[in-house]
Amino acid sequence: MRTIQIDLIAAARPNFMKVAPLFHALAPEDWCRVRLVHTGQHYDANMSDSFFRDFDLPAPDIHLEVGSGSHAEQTGRVMMAYEKVCVEQRPDWVVVVGDVNSTIACALAAVKLGIRVAHLEAGLRSRDRRMPEEINRLATDAIVDLLWTPSVDANENLLAEGVSPDKIEFVGNVMIDAFELARGRIEDEGTCEKFGLAAGEFGVVTLHRPSNVDDPQTLRLLVDQLVDVSRSVPLVFAVHPRTQARLAEFGLSETLEQAPYIRVVEPLGYLAFMNLVTQSRIVITDSGGVQEETTYLGIPCLTLRENTERPITTSQGSNRLIKPAQLVDAVAEVVASVCIKAEPPELWDGQAAHRIVADLRRRTGS
Template sequence: MKIFLIAGARPNFMKIAPMARAFDPHHDLDYKIVHTGQHYDHNMSDVFFQELGIRKPDYHLGAGGGSHAQQTAKIMIGFEEICTQERPDLVIVVGDVNSTLACSIVAKKMNIQVAHVEAGLRSFDLGMPEEINRMVTDAISDIFFVTEDKGLENLLNEGKDKNTIHFVGHVMIDNLFYQLEKLEIMGREGFIGNEFKQEHPAYGVVTLHRPSNVDDQATLVSIMETLSTVAETLPLIFPIHPRTRKNMESWNIVPSENIRLVDPLSYMAFLNLWKDARMVLTDSGGLQEETTALGIPCLTIRENTERPITVTEGTNALMGVSRQKILDSFERIMNNDWKIGQRPRFWDGRASERIADIIQRISNDR
């Protein structure tokens, strides 16, 4: 079986890497890695792929930036060309980025089967571009790999055949465990943020990038004021997204001296930082899951989440942008009164092996 593994940005590679490693022993699963180039990232060097334990992409579409429509169109045009050349049997897309949507549409129109990893996740917030990508991709996919019970429930409610849905666990957690092992045997002296970590026995980590939080001046001012209050007790380190930095500079928002701003970090440097944090404050999706996997308190600065298991079973809680909620939750964490949580079912580092076994069975039945 000829397979295309699709990645559009650095976080996508964290999801396809464990699948690539799991496919390697299955010699009749002939996979190629397609990087759409949705996001340019200078950290994606040879060392990056060595750390992931995978080869560099076989194809790079170089789609680049632009509006959602421009980016999606460029990816579709480039992907159609290589599908015409190669005629893969299966296209595997991950997550909810524009590349996920674009490559799914192209594949289906060429009668190529599509498998969606992290299928069925829903925030039910159509103001989020990612939600539209998730919904459309699931509407046309043939095979669904699910990370949590709610994903299974959502797909069944949407009329999907239960025989096409596979509860396998989470490939992002597979990669987390793999990278943690790598981290233990490598030197960390050159990592940005390591000096901050050594200076502060207890600290928190912040990430903010969602337009609803960082593109509205009043909202961003309020969030930063709340973070400054937190930082009076617990120093914070903030790898800042370029979009967030630009807006802070435009609106002259100056963070507290107890909040250390640093440039975006490589995956390993960031993992080295947040894995030992007292708490994480974020509006990211993946970080909600990774903190749950390691049992680290996470305050999500959003009104909703497409990953509800991190709230119901894990260490995550939704804060919205409420100053009072954040400060009350922070106090509980500092008083060791936060929920312990548990690692969800199948978040055991073997999701990719399950996916490989299922695809092998599908291939044998063809």
């Protein structure tokens, strides 16, 4: 029987975490051969290379090195570069992940060449088309051959959009697989000790979305709110490169750096970051993945967004959507409350990658 070649596409920080469990689940299989493709969408070492080390991933088989640019530039460069790869060394299946520009770009390049494509983390919807990620999610799910969903609501979204049920497979949340894969190393990482933090007595902050960091008034409000919050809950702020640039541009860097109870740090690798999250009292973010991890861990999460493509984290998890002006009051409510951990959502059990492998093997007849 012929060996099936599968391309796993990694592009940006969240992708590496989702690809890792699937890579490790597929690698021992004798019916397939895995090729790891790094598009280079995140080209900063702290944002990409560290994740390969953290998850014991080998160096990528192919690195497209597309770098930064506008949405159109980045998407176009990935399409052109990956199309060339597919023409020269055609895979049987391409697995794209999440909702970044490389996701839709590689899906388009492969589909137009008649190559079958699977979307890992399919069906998530914020219903806010102002978000570039929402466009990427909608477009990717509309063209691929196989949709692996992380939650029941994702299945419902796809069925409501007219997707054939036989293309949808509910596999669970592979982000939880990533956490469990690295749990021992996370616990041994020692980031809290390095920063002199006591477990349960600090908060973690991440911000990067344009709606929060690109407008001077909004970012100034958030900085002021964080300074106020830090007086009751010391904060560690892992600053995304985009946010760092805006803080400097708007003259806000000094305000954060001089705040006595805020520790400003560069982007952290997954192990170091999750060591902080697992021992924190609260997380303040606008990220997608962190909403899921805090839900799994039962840690209160305040998400600075109007909506979320992961509504299960608010209906069943520990996440709450808030506006920037609500931050101080929301943190006070969390600090004053007793944290009660609920059961994780269905199939958030660390076994999603194995269900994906079984589904893919069944569909390829291997």
